[in-house]
Amino acid sequence: MRIIAMCIRNLTRRRLRTYLSIFGIAAAVCIAVAVGATTTRYSTIMIEMNTFFRGQVVVVAKNVLVIQGFPLGGVLPQSVTEEVAQVDGVEKVVPLLFNLGFKPGEASGLLPINATIGLPVEEFSMIVDSSALRPGGRLPLDNSDDDVLVGSSIADQYAVSTGSNINLHGRNVTVCGIIDVPSPLLERSVIMSLKLAQVIFDYPMQTNMAIVEPKPGVTEEELGYRIEKRVNYVTALTENERNDLTKPIIEVVESWNMTLQVVLLFLMIVLVIVVGMMNVSERRKDFATLNAIGAPSIHVFGVVILESSIIGILGSALGVALGSLTSVVLAGFWTTIPYSQFISDILGIVPPIYMARVFLIGVGACCFGGLLPAVSAARVRIAEVLRGEY
Amino acid sequence: MRIVTADLTRLYGVGQSQMTAVNKANLRVENGEFIAIMGPSGSGKTTLLNLMGLNDYPTSGKIFVDDEDVSLLSGNKRRKIRLFRMGFVFQTFNLLPTLSVLENVELPMALAGRPQSEQRKRAIALLETVGLRNRLHSRPKEMSTGEVQRVAIARALANDPEAVIADEPTGELDSKTAKEVSTLLFDVNQKDKRTVIVATHDEKIVNMADRVYSIQEGTLAARKQR
Numbered sequence: 001m002r003i004i005a006m007c008i009r010n011l012t013r014r015r016l017r018t019y020l021s022i023f024g025i026a027a028a029v030c031i032a033v034a035v036g037a038t039t040t041r042y043s044t045i046m047i048e049m050n051t052f053f054r055g056q057v058v059v060v061a062k063n064v065l066v067i068q069g070f071p072l073g074g075v076l077p078q079s080v081t082e083e084v085a086q087v088d089g090v091e092k093v094v095p096l097l098f099n100l101g102f103k104p105g106e107a108s109g110l111l112p113i114n115a116t117i118g119l120p121v122e123e124f125s126m127i128v129d130s131s132a133l134r135p136g137g138r139l140p141l142d143n144s145d146d147d148v149l150v151g152s153s154i155a156d157q158y159a160v161s162t163g164s165n166i167n168l169h170g171r172n173v174t175v176c177g178i179i180d181v182p183s184p185l186l187e188r189s190v191i192m193s194l195k196l197a198q199v200i201f202d203y204p205m206q207t208n209m210a211i212v213e214p215k216p217g218v219t220e221e222e223l224g225y226r227i228e229k230r231v232n233y234v235t236a237l238t239e240n241e242r243n244d245l246t247k248p249i250i251e252v253v254e255s256w257n258m259t260l261q262v263v264l265l266f267l268m269i270v271l272v273i274v275v276g277m278m279n280v281s282e283r284r285k286d287f288a289t290l291n292a293i294g295a296p297s298i299h300v301f302g303v304v305i306l307e308s309s310i311i312g313i314l315g316s317a318l319g320v321a322l323g324s325l326t327s328v329v330l331a332g333f334w335t336t337i338p339y340s341q342f343i344s345d346i347l348g349i350v351p352p353i354y355m356a357r358v359f360l361i362g363v364g365a366c367c368f369g370g371l372l373p374a375v376s377a378a379r380v381r382i383a384e385v386l387r388g389e390y
Numbered sequence: 391m392r393i394v395t396a397d398l399t400r401l402y403g404v405g406q407s408q409m410t411a412v413n414k415a416n417l418r419v420e421n422g423e424f425i426a427i428m429g430p431s432g433s434g435k436t437t438l439l440n441l442m443g444l445n446d447y448p449t450s451g452k453i454f455v456d457d458e459d460v461s462l463l464s465g466n467k468r469r470k471i472r473l474f475r476m477g478f479v480f481q482t483f484n485l486l487p488t489l490s491v492l493e494n495v496e497l498p499m500a501l502a503g504r505p506q507s508e509q510r511k512r513a514i515a516l517l518e519t520v521g522l523r524n525r526l527h528s529r530p531k532e533m534s535t536g537e538v539q540r541v542a543i544a545r546a547l548a549n550d551p552e553a554v555i556a557d558e559p560t561g562e563l564d565s566k567t568a569k570e571v572s573t574l575l576f577d578v579n580q581k582d583k584r585t586v587i588v589a590t591h592d593e594k595i596v597n598m599a600d601r602v603y604s605i606q607e608g609t610l611a612a613r614k615q616r
Contacts, residue, residue, distance in 0.1 A: 002500065289480075289484040291469075292443070292445050292472065292484075293497070294469050294498060295473075296466070296469060299501065381445065383445050386557070
């Protein structure tokens with residue numbers, strides 16, 4: 001305890017420098033957390049999109065931008081369902097209308113704001129089942145024209161509950177259930193019957209994708225080839241092809257994230273080394289005195305490392321807190337969803353395990369940065385210091 | 391503690407710029423003696439004390455502590471001798487500024503691994519001896535130079551050393567305070583029978599010493615024997 005108290009007093013003796021060091025570390029950790037959490041969320045959404053339709057072939061219009069099986073725009077006639085169904089090896093075809101709600105020019109936005117999914121009522125289990133709904137909710141009825149399911153994030157944002165009437169693009173619909181699953185995509189989705197989606201989004205007898213289940217023994221690749229051969233205006237994507245389309249995007253995002261984190265880590269280490277060396281050079285006499293009165297080198301080394309660690313612990317803790325808040329602000333900024341809604345889900349945006357990892361890396365970097373000053377301090381000898389003085 | 395040096399030499403620098411700080415110094419300090427070393431600034435007093443206090447390695451020659459050759463002992467063994475058997479008083483006091491007076495005196499005992507209760511008890515007793523019982527929790531910067539030097543003497547005595555080595559302990563003090571500090575060092579020698587080696591310009595200290603050496607451009611010579 002005494003050594004910790006001594007270190008804290010040494011740090012508070014040069015208060016401004018210590019505070020600036022802590023803020024420097026905090027700034028680096030804050031950026032690392034904010035950028036890391038945002039890109040991780042982005043990647044998670046993209047990866048999650050591919051957890052739907054596993055082992056199935058996704059049919060979309062030709063030359064349409066596809067992210068993990070979901071097309072951004074594009075139109076197919078609803079009759080494509082019948083055409084694809086006739087292909088040899090097809091077990092089942094489900095037409096689906098997927099709308100990310102991008103306005104023209106917004107498709108490059110970092111995160112989709114809302115998604116709307118329309119599919120035949122009897123096929124809802126392909127996306128969500130009744131166990132994923134908040135108590136009191138139910139799946140849309142077969143004969144209902146205006147039942148919709150709403151994601152929990154949208155419901156919380158607009159104070160919507162089961163039974164509420166809402167207006168979607170000029171049409172009044174009834175919320176029959178709130179989807180409550182830890183899925184960034186479904187939390188921001190409105191799911192309805194295909195018929196209702198076609199009316200609301202003005203896709204008369206049209207759709208923009210179809211999910212095709214192969215018969216047992218037929219591979220996705222084989223089926224995709226047959227579909228494209230038979231229906232020449234579509235692209236049939238297997239799971240591997242869908243992954244291949246988005247993998248480079250995710251890799252680029254993650255490599256930028258990694259590069260940024262490495263640069264920040266390097267800057268943190270440099271900052272700690274510079275501040276540590278300044279402290280050591282100013283306290284050469286103290287370290288030399290410790291050595292002269294018989295303190296082991298490891299004691300002097302430990303004092304400097306502990307001081308760097310204290311800066312690291314305080315800076316990283318502050319950085320994680322600020323970074324988490326910044327992630328919330330960024331999430332709100334990119335999605336126009338109120339910040340308050342993200343704050344309640346802050347641990348969803350920046351998972352505790354990620355916070356702990358960045359915190360430990362921050363502290364580790366500071367300890368590492370403290371090594372050089374610590375070695376330098378442990379080597380100071382009274383004879384050199386006194387010779388310099390007299 | 392008996393300290394003997396044999397042809398002790400310390401050179402600094404290399405080639406043309408090499409200078410001799412201590413040149414073949416032969417010195418014998420018997421157990422319980424009070425030795426004063428005099429000499430102008432830059433004559434090699436501090437270097438000689440650093441060598442005898444095992445804070446520096448000689449370029450050549452030997453140092454014996456109680457007949458054991460310690461000239462080339464490992465750093466850790468030298469450290470243990472400094473910690474348990476020697477006490478140091480510096481001209482510029484060298485107290486740790488972030489520690490209180492009490493903590494500064496406790497520090498050598500903490501480094502020696504003594505129990506905390508014992509550290510506290512002994513530190514208070516030592517500070518009482520040097521007349522600073524009422525300043526236990528003051529910081530060095532809140533005290534006068536005379537008081538700080540008395541704390542430094544208390545710190546030097548913390549681990550009950552056999553020898554105290556003081557480098558111009560009154561160099562920064564006014565005459566009244568210098569007299570008090572000189573008397574303290576004399577008491578350390580007379581009452582506790584500790585070996586005391588002092589580098590000084592101070593005539594009061596010189597008059598108290600059993601033997602006096604002078605050092606000029608690194609060369610040591612005996613000056614007075616009581």
